[in-house]
Amino acid sequence: MSPPPKPSSPCTKVCVLDDATGLCRGCGRTRDEIAAWGSLGEARRLAIMAGLEARLRDAYLKPREAPASP
Numbered sequence: 748m749s750p751p752p753k754p755s756s757p758c759t760k761v762c763v764l765d766d767a768t769g770l771c772r773g774c775g776r777t778r779d780e781i782a783a784w785g786s787l788g789e790a791r792r793l794a795i796m797a798g799l800e801a802r803l804r805d806a807y808l809k810p811r812e813a814p815a816s817p
Contacts, residue, residue, distance in 0.1 A: 756784060757796050768806045775799035775806075 761773025769777055776784070780795055787795075 757799055765806075770802065770806055772807075775803040 757774040757776065759773035761771070763772045764770070764778060765772050771777075771781060774781075776795065776799065784792070
């Protein structure tokens, strides 16, 4: 029986690193995570992938300002 395959990459082919956040705008990984992806174990890949959606949301969604009081 062969071991289960490693999780696929979260890459969305939108490979643009944002200077302000240090994150790829497409997948949310850092430069270091992208560079190391091929050598990471399954547990580490899954841990990174589990946090990407929240990481992107937190980095790019600005809190709304409260309306000015009359």
